[in-house]
Amino acid sequence: MSLNLLPIWSALSAHYELIRDCHMRDWFSTANDQPPTRADRFTINSSGITLDFSKNRITDQTIALLIQLARKTYVQERRDAMFTGEIVNPTEHRAALHTALRDSDAHSPYAAQIKTERIKMRLFAERVRNGQWVGYTGKPIQHVVNIGIGGSDLGPKMVTHALRHLAKSRISIHYVSNVDGVDLQNVLEQINPEQTLAIIVSKTFTTSETMANACSIRDWFRRSGCTPDQLIWHFVAVSANPAEVVRFGISPNNIFEMWDWVGGRYSLWSAVGLSIMIAIGPENFDRLLQGAHLLDKHFRYAPLERNLPVLLGLLGVWYRNFFGSQSYVVAPYSQALHFLPAYLQQLEMESNGKSVTLDGHFVDYPTSAVVWGEPGTNSQHAFFQMLHQGPTIVPIDFILSLTPEHSLPGHHEKLLANCFAQSEALMLGRTEAEARNIAGCEREALVPHIVFPGNRPTNTILLDELNPQSLGALIALYEHKTFVQAAIWNINPFDQWGVELGKILSKIIELELVSSPTGDLYKHDSSTRTLITRARKSITAKSTITY
Structure with a gap:
């Protein structure tokens, strides 16, 4: 009824x-x-x-x-x-067990997995906070850049900002989400590659905006003189797709796990909150969970x-x-x-x-x-x-x-x-x-x-x-x-299918902006076709952005 x-x-x-x-x-x-x-x-x-x-x-x-x-x-x-x-x-066809992430009962669902990942987060966060995790020139990390979008950005950013009076002053936490290059460029202007750690947060590790920003910051590290082998000290990932993470160039040892029974907008309690833990410390992160x-x-x-x-x-x-x-x-x-x-x-x-x-x-x-x-x-x-x-x-x-x-x-x-x-x-x-x-x-x-x-x-x-x-x-x-x-x-x-159609169409239009013949544009409505045609006139074959 x-x-x-x-x-x-x-x-x-x-x-x-x-x-x-x-x-x-x-x-x-x-x-x-x-x-x-x-x-x-x-x-x-x-x-x-x-x-x-x-x-x-x-x-x-x-x-x-x-x-x-x-x-x-x-x-x-x-x-x-x-x-x-x-x-x-x-x-x-999923459970929604974000509540299990903050339940200390050993008999709660997935308790063993959660405990294992939390210990891994804690050890890593302490090494970064104590200056034991160093960059490719041996200097301690001073900047952490969290790259994600939606639930991989909004929750951690909100909590880190709210509790910054408890944060370790030596380390600055930055958040990049928008595919607009201004977002990333503004952060790059404040940091140096020798003392920067990037956390790439994406469940699938295929999210368009996140991967565009991840690739750009990887290129920035390489232009600074950091070799592919040395990137191990500057990149970690939070993902449910380890194969894609490794293909990107991040060490398997630097992967923190996400699970399909935790939705993105309910995920700050998981390894998605790694930037929070680095900012305020494991003990305060535990108190967040307790509350x-x-x-x-x-x-x-x-x-x-x-x-x-x-x-x-x-x-x-x-x-x-x-x-x-x-x-x-x-x-x-x-x-x-x-x-x-x-x-x-x-x-x-x-x-x-x-x-x-x-x-x-x-x-x-x-x-x-x-x-x-x-x-x-x-x-x-x-x-x-x-x-x-x-x-x-x-x-x-x-x-x-x-x-x-x-x-x-x-x-x-x-x-x-x-x-x-x-x-x-x-x-x-x-x-x-x-x-x-x-x-x-x-x-x-x-x-x-x-x-x-x-x-x-x-x-x-x-x-x-x-x-x-x-x-x-x-x-x-x-x-x-x-x-x-x-x-x-x-x-x-707990689902969000309405987000998908725009993602599908954006991939098609992105290709048409740089390479597709004009004739292919007639599958679009007249407004979208005109917008694409006008934009193509102002796009050069290759981006020349300099950081």
């Missing part, structure tokens, strides 16, 4: 009609907000995370109905199947009514499917979490941007929302005007740490104040009477311009401090939130 034909869906639709015009400021009024207060009822603490979801357009009845929806769509059963290693990715594991246990065993990922996922469904919200904002009030919105874009939109159910039927309801955002307070001076007074309702996740990662006096108090004030203002709004009181009789024309509708939903996610354990828990929270929504929508969050 289609999701929107379920009786509980009809009950939620009726409930939405009942409360759609209610204003949150009335629910928070002194007369209505009696102990236990709304904030008490709608705040949960677990795994070092506090979630205040009281500023949402929900009542106790809303939560009760949403929990019923979770039960009727078998969220618990699908969750348990994932944790026990059942095939939850049917189109690729995620704490949240895993909470997701697996906490009752649905007090389950952080379940509630976040259900709130997302509530706004996407009943309020019709097409996007939501992630606003971390932490410069350290600058790359978190980009990471969550891939996590949620690549996972749940699907229009086909697990059994192959087209959905007739919305699935993934568009995820976007920037850190506060920068975002307040960029797009918050629309969030406050625009006609579109955009739910927001505010994320902040109660403890600063710096020692500058006065800054953190201002940061906290801005975050708390924004969520309050978005909830309260400003009535016409309040606006008139501010404007005064002589400026009556100003009144409509300073009215704020309020009633804009927000979550506030608090960390006691930003450390490896709390960050691990935060990432796992959003992983499981994504899974909960996929379970409700009856879609597969």
